[in-house]
Amino acid sequence: MKNYNLTHLKELEAESIYILREVAAQFQKPAILFSGGKDSICVTHLARKAFHPAKIPFPLVHIDTGHNFPETMEFRDNLVSELGAKLIVGSVQKSIDDGRAAEEKGKNASRNAIQTVTLLDTIEEHGFDACIGGARRDEEKARAKERFFSHRDEFGQWDPKNQRPELWNIFNGKQNFGEHFRVFPLSNWTEMDVWQYIMAENIEIPSLYFAHQRDVIWRNNTWLPVSDFIQIEETEEIINKKLRFRTLGDITITGGDESDADTLAKIVEEVAAARNTERGNRADDKRSETAMEDRKKEGYF
Amino acid sequence: MEGYLDMELLRFTTAGSVDDGKSTLIGRLLYDSKSIFEDQLDQVRQTSERRGATEVDLALLTDGLKDEREQGITIDVAYRYFATPKRKFIIADTPGHIQYTRNMVTGASTANVALILIDARKGVIEQTCRHSIIASLLQIPHIIVCINKMDLVDYQQEKFDQIKNDFENFASKLDVKDVQFIPISALKGDNVVNRSDNMNWYEGSTLLYTLENIHIGSDHNHIDCRFPVQTVIRPQTDEHHDYRGYAGRIAGGVFKSGDEITVLPSGFTSKIKSIDIFEGSVIEAFAPMSVTITLEDDIDISRGDMIVRTNNQPESKQDIEVMLCWLNNKGPQPRSKYTIRHTTADAKAMIKEIRYKLDINSLHRNEIDKNISANDICRAQIRTTRPLFVDSYRKNRNTGSIILVDEGTNETVAAGMII
Numbered sequence: 001m002k003n004y005n006l007t008h009l010k011e012l013e014a015e016s017i018y019i020l021r022e023v024a025a026q027f028q029k030p031a032i033l034f035s036g037g038k039d040s041i042c043v044t045h046l047a048r049k050a051f052h053p054a055k056i057p058f059p060l061v062h063i064d065t066g067h068n069f070p071e072t073m074e075f076r077d078n079l080v081s082e083l084g085a086k087l088i089v090g091s092v093q094k095s096i097d098d099g100r101a102a103e104e105k106g107k108n109a110s111r112n113a114i115q116t117v118t119l120l121d122t123i124e125e126h127g128f129d130a131c132i133g134g135a136r137r138d139e140e141k142a143r144a145k146e147r148f149f150s151h152r153d154e155f156g157q158w159d160p161k162n163q164r165p166e167l168w169n170i171f172n173g174k175q176n177f178g179e180h181f182r183v184f185p186l187s188n189w190t191e192m193d194v195w196q197y198i199m200a201e202n203i204e205i206p207s208l209y210f211a212h213q214r215d216v217i218w219r220n221n222t223w224l225p226v227s228d229f230i231q232i233e234e235t236e237e238i239i240n241k242k243l244r245f246r247t248l249g250d251i252t253i254t255g256g257d258e259s260d261a262d263t264l265a266k267i268v269e270e271v272a273a274a275r276n277t278e279r280g281n282r283a284d285d286k287r288s289e290t291a292m293e294d295r296k297k298e299g300y301f
Numbered sequence: 302m303e304g305y306l307d308m309e310l311l312r313f314t315t316a317g318s319v320d321d322g323k324s325t326l327i328g329r330l331l332y333d334s335k336s337i338f339e340d341q342l343d344q345v346r347q348t349s350e351r352r353g354a355t356e357v358d359l360a361l362l363t364d365g366l367k368d369e370r371e372q373g374i375t376i377d378v379a380y381r382y383f384a385t386p387k388r389k390f391i392i393a394d395t396p397g398h399i400q401y402t403r404n405m406v407t408g409a410s411t412a413n414v415a416l417i418l419i420d421a422r423k424g425v426i427e428q429t430c431r432h433s434i435i436a437s438l439l440q441i442p443h444i445i446v447c448i449n450k451m452d453l454v455d456y457q458q459e460k461f462d463q464i465k466n467d468f469e470n471f472a473s474k475l476d477v478k479d480v481q482f483i484p485i486s487a488l489k490g491d492n493v494v495n496r497s498d499n500m501n502w503y504e505g506s507t508l509l510y511t512l513e514n515i516h517i518g519s520d521h522n523h524i525d526c527r528f529p530v531q532t533v534i535r536p537q538t539d540e541h542h543d544y545r546g547y548a549g550r551i552a553g554g555v556f557k558s559g560d561e562i563t564v565l566p567s568g569f570t571s572k573i574k575s576i577d578i579f580e581g582s583v584i585e586a587f588a589p590m591s592v593t594i595t596l597e598d599d600i601d602i603s604r605g606d607m608i609v610r611t612n613n614q615p616e617s618k619q620d621i622e623v624m625l626c627w628l629n630n631k632g633p634q635p636r637s638k639y640t641i642r643h644t645t646a647d648a649k650a651m652i653k654e655i656r657y658k659l660d661i662n663s664l665h666r667n668e669i670d671k672n673i674s675a676n677d678i679c680r681a682q683i684r685t686t687r688p689l690f691v692d693s694y695r696k697n698r699n700t701g702s703i704i705l706v707d708e709g710t711n712e713t714v715a716a717g718m719i720i
């Protein structure tokens with residue numbers, strides 16, 4: 001008999017496409033949370049495949065902290081115009097100006113924590129009932145129990161003890177008034193899977209992921225990019241280095257890794273040999289051992 | 302690197318009672334297959350030190366959320382990932398005690414393999430029976446029994462043989478097809494990833510080798526063609542003006558373009574015009590692929606309908622016999638209304654009768670006490686407001702499974718396997 005087997009990437013792809021179609025069918029007003037990072041690019045690519053030849057039936061929502069890499073913004077705008085998708089921007093600056101959120105002070109200040117306010121406000125303003133994100137269970141241990149359809153209460157909060165069991169391929173997106181869902185089609189993917197898939201599908205990603213020369217300073221055990229949003233102390237030295245970013249967050253907190261990987265094939269090789277997780281260089285996770293879980297409970301991505 | 306794109310995916314669930322060494326075993330698999338990163342290991346090292354442990358406790362690698370880290374227990378299914386050049390693995394790690402049934406049923410629902418741990422000093426105990434019964438109810442295609450802590454019984458073959466024998470005696474009452482036994486020490490690493498020098502009498506493979514090579518090609522049903530429609534794709538653009546595609550994931554069988562099909566429940570027949578994916582059209586598609594099917598004729602089809610081959614159809618049923626696993630803390634209430642979900646279809650439903658409660662330690666059918674609460678398994682008859690198109694769970698896990706959603710709370714309260 002013929003061998004009817006899928007490769008792991010094809011099986012993961014089929015699962016993610018199934019999830020995205022379930023979202024389109026089960027919710028009234030879903031949206032893709034688009035950060036400009038490789039995971040949300042991957043989700044967007046899968047959504048394009050899931051509804052082809054129709055357009056993606058969801059808008060892309062970008063929570064703009066104002067502290068972006070310029071490359072990410074350019075990439076976002078190009079992709080949106082190529083897809084003919086609708087872009088909705090939630091502005092953290094506006095949340096600050098409106099007094100909804102207060103800027104952190106000090107040398108390590110970032111807008112990472114307060115973007116949750118903007119996110120929840122944007123969800124409420126547009127009445128989104130499902131927000132599709134690119135988070136994966138392998139990213140961080142607080143995510144290992146995350147559901148595909150993750151239930152949030154009327155305050156946008158995540159209660160790890162009150163999640164619906166998910167069995168087989170049957171998903172329950174029914175909601176009570178005011179509640180919404182986060183949906184994670186890439187739950188079962190690892191960092192390696194995402195890179196292999198990007199390579200196999202030849203998906204375009206921001207240039208920041210490839211090794212390039214950049215001015216950086218050494219702080220908190222990582223190479224932080226020099227930008228308008230960072231205060232550099234006198235003792236800190238600006239160095240020009242060849243590096244690349246393994247994840248893309250705010251320019252204020254995303255550290256680079258020294259690297260020569262300037263092609264996808266070299267990146268995959270580098271990921272295979274890596275000795276640290278990709279979040280290892282994110283200052284936001286370093287604050288405490290359960291940093292991610294605490295942020296999630298408050299409604300973080 | 303080429304080889305990496307060619308891996309298969311294997312999902313397994315782990316079961317064992319508390320302290321049988323489940324966390325240590327998973328930690329060992331991740332560690333010895335080099336799936337652990339330095340920073341994760343550092344965290345575990347620090348935590349081990351803070352707790353005053355002398356060695357790095359591999360079990361900490363799989364500890365999840367804060368609450369349970371503090372309480373030192375695991376309360377929900379956690380998913381872990383690792384890969385070897387041959388396969389990518391997804392572990393559904395289910396805790397050993399509280400909410401046990403519910404968690405194991407959840408983890409088992411998508412698994413190709415169940416790993417059952419036995420402490421070599423204790424042998425087959427009540428929990429072992431319970432885990433095996435659940436694995437058999439959920440029709441996990443393969444079972445690997447790991448007899449752990451062999452180092453504590455001097456790696457004796459007699460111990461292993463005796464436990465294997467006991468398990469086989471018990472399992473002969475169950476519906477399990479493929480069972481293998483491996484003597485291991487999760488702590489010392491014997492026969493997990495590397496062959497043990499301490500048990501030369503054992504001629505089988507290591508656990509990792511077994512996981513890498515177990516035949517999973519037939520785990521999906523490739524005979525009975527079932528295509529539950531998820532959503533209808535109508536681009537309504539100039540370029541694709543008349544395109545009308547039915548998007549879904551193949552739940553069983555192999556569909557080919559040109560196949561004679563019937564749409565349920567309408568009963569209309571047609572032929573498959575094309576099977577489309579993003580890259581173009583394919584000649585055939587099989588479970589679990591996600592595709593879009595177009596038909597020769599214009600038929601009214603919507604979500605919840607099922608496209609099947611005309612000469613091989615599922616049963617149309619409104620009275621459905623199921624083995625139900627109750628998941629919610631609140632048991633079934635008299636006259637409660639539920640939504641039943643089956644593939645992409647749903648209907649209103651009520652539980653007409655509980656036939657018996659199954660004692661999952663002994664398989665005893667209790668027809669007297671039919672009081673159901675969380676973690677109970679029972680046989681029940683469900684009545685739906687409209688017919689569902691079902692197969693037995695034995696025949697197809699996708700078209701043979703259902704969930705019940707409470708109409709009041711919207712929670713998923715029960716999972717069922719159709720008999």
Ligand SMILES: Nc1nc2c(ncn2[C@@H]2O[C@H](COP(=O)(O)OP(=O)(O)O)[C@@H](O)[C@H]2O)c(=O)[nH]1
Pocket residue numbers: 317318319320321322323324325326360397449450451452453485486487488489
């Ligand atoms: N001697 C020995 N001890 C083991 C072995 N596997 C686990 N243990 C110990 O048994 C205890 C319970 O293990 P753990 O992995 O936490 O069990 P779990 O509750 O099943 O996750 C720990 O103290 C482990 O170090 C083994 O193969 N040999």
